[in-house]
Amino acid sequence: MIVTRGLSRSFGRVEAVRGLDVEIGAGEIVGFLGPNGAGKTTTLRMLATLLRPTDGTATVAGHDLLADPRGVRRAIGYVRQGGSADPTRPVREELELQASLYGLRPPREHVARVCEAFGLTGLADRPPAALSGGQRRRLDLALGLIHRPRVLFLDEPTTGLDPRTRAALWDHVRRLREEGTTVLVSTHYLEEAEALYDRVLIIDGGAIVADGPPSALKSRAGGTLGDAYLALTADA
Amino acid sequence: MFIRDSAAVFHHAVRATFRTKAGVLIGAVQPLLYLALLGPLLARAVPGGGGWEVVVPGILLQLVLMSAGLAGFGVVFDRQTGVLERLRVTPASRAALLTGRVLRDALVLVAQSALILALGFALGLRAPVAGVLAGLAFVLVPALGLAALSYAVALRLPPEVFPPVMTTAIVPLMLLSGVFLPMSMAPGWLDAVSRAMPLRYVVDAMRDLFAGHYATGSVGIGLAVSVVFLAVALAAGTRAFQRESA
Numbered sequence: 001m002i003v004t005r006g007l008s009r010s011f012g013r014v015e016a017v018r019g020l021d022v023e024i025g026a027g028e029i030v031g032f033l034g035p036n037g038a039g040k041t042t043t044l045r046m047l048a049t050l051l052r053p054t055d056g057t058a059t060v061a062g063h064d065l066l067a068d069p070r071g072v073r074r075a076i077g078y079v080r081q082g083g084s085a086d087p088t089r090p091v092r093e094e095l096e097l098q099a100s101l102y103g104l105r106p107p108r109e110h111v112a113r114v115c116e117a118f119g120l121t122g123l124a125d126r127p128p129a130a131l132s133g134g135q136r137r138r139l140d141l142a143l144g145l146i147h148r149p150r151v152l153f154l155d156e157p158t159t160g161l162d163p164r165t166r167a168a169l170w171d172h173v174r175r176l177r178e179e180g181t182t183v184l185v186s187t188h189y190l191e192e193a194e195a196l197y198d199r200v201l202i203i204d205g206g207a208i209v210a211d212g213p214p215s216a217l218k219s220r221a222g223g224t225l226g227d228a229y230l231a232l233t234a235d236a
Numbered sequence: 237m238f239i240r241d242s243a244a245v246f247h248h249a250v251r252a253t254f255r256t257k258a259g260v261l262i263g264a265v266q267p268l269l270y271l272a273l274l275g276p277l278l279a280r281a282v283p284g285g286g287g288w289e290v291v292v293p294g295i296l297l298q299l300v301l302m303s304a305g306l307a308g309f310g311v312v313f314d315r316q317t318g319v320l321e322r323l324r325v326t327p328a329s330r331a332a333l334l335t336g337r338v339l340r341d342a343l344v345l346v347a348q349s350a351l352i353l354a355l356g357f358a359l360g361l362r363a364p365v366a367g368v369l370a371g372l373a374f375v376l377v378p379a380l381g382l383a384a385l386s387y388a389v390a391l392r393l394p395p396e397v398f399p400p401v402m403t404t405a406i407v408p409l410m411l412l413s414g415v416f417l418p419m420s421m422a423p424g425w426l427d428a429v430s431r432a433m434p435l436r437y438v439v440d441a442m443r444d445l446f447a448g449h450y451a452t453g454s455v456g457i458g459l460a461v462s463v464v465f466l467a468v469a470l471a472a473g474t475r476a477f478q479r480e481s482a
Binding site: 070 | 252317319322323324326327
């Protein structure tokens, strides 16, 4: 579902992502770990067509990133770090715009559907500024999933959430697994990687340093996933 | 696709704008003040009578500069809140993300222009209705272009730099376009400089239209300049929305 070949991105002289070769199959839930500045967000932004690679190629859901960005955009959802809704507009209006831009007809019905799925029904007339952090995160998910994408990119979706809200978000990801959605999630939480992901990619200094199921990484390190993480990533 | 997406963006933008009607009014306050407090002086300074027919088109252009010219403020906010990035991940046409906004700005401008014209007539404007309507339709063309350029600049400049740069840039644009008095009254060097301003030709044309002179050279030149300006500005605006890091 996601195939990258030598995918790279430099900002001036800084090589943020260096020659990424990754294959992710349909329905896989993959955790993307690595220190701050390792290249996680840059990779996700490239795969979401927001950032042009300086070298290499990738296909997402069968569409080439450079040749057919619109094909990629139709197939993916992207939930960025730090929110994506206008804090002053009612939740309903933001979702209606999103539905319209994905060509969903009639927008109202699709908005009602995602509001139901993400527990936003009673909040639809409020602006995000009046919502809690967890409610805003659910809105971000609803915005990114309204068109039922086959591939979902989540950039640190659980950062800054309390444990209960984080657990609720995990439940949403589990539901996506049942629906067969391919999910690539960046995170800093190792326990999340163990509980949720089929496979973990660890990136450091712009390159993949580990790739495999959490259990395999643990046994290789002869300890916890935390031990494996610390052994594999450089002390910044 | 393009039309559907533009309509969706337009609808979304208009809903917010006209919910808080104060925003529409606030954008017109400065030109209204100029019209009420400076207009009477300017109208007297125009040689040969017909002062209001010279002053009101100029104030309308001032409104265009302050309203459409500062339209980019909206996108500065959308950049900071992540809204723009969210929209850029959807399959929506990039040109539609621009067009929907620009059409909203045009609608706001029409509402604001009605306020200016109402005050103008109250103060003594006696222009033929056909000339006023033609002048209004006329000024919308470069206004759309100016809004598109404003977005292009807002997408390229760092968010904290856009407001001071834009509010300052508008002052020479306004003065050199002959917003207050026709540049034909200016000394030679100033008149020459102002000929580099596309909007100068628009004001000159509007003044002819307000005076009831429709088939003049100024109107022809003004129309040609407006259309070229709009085409260039839309191209620049769409490019800015396509750019990766916007």
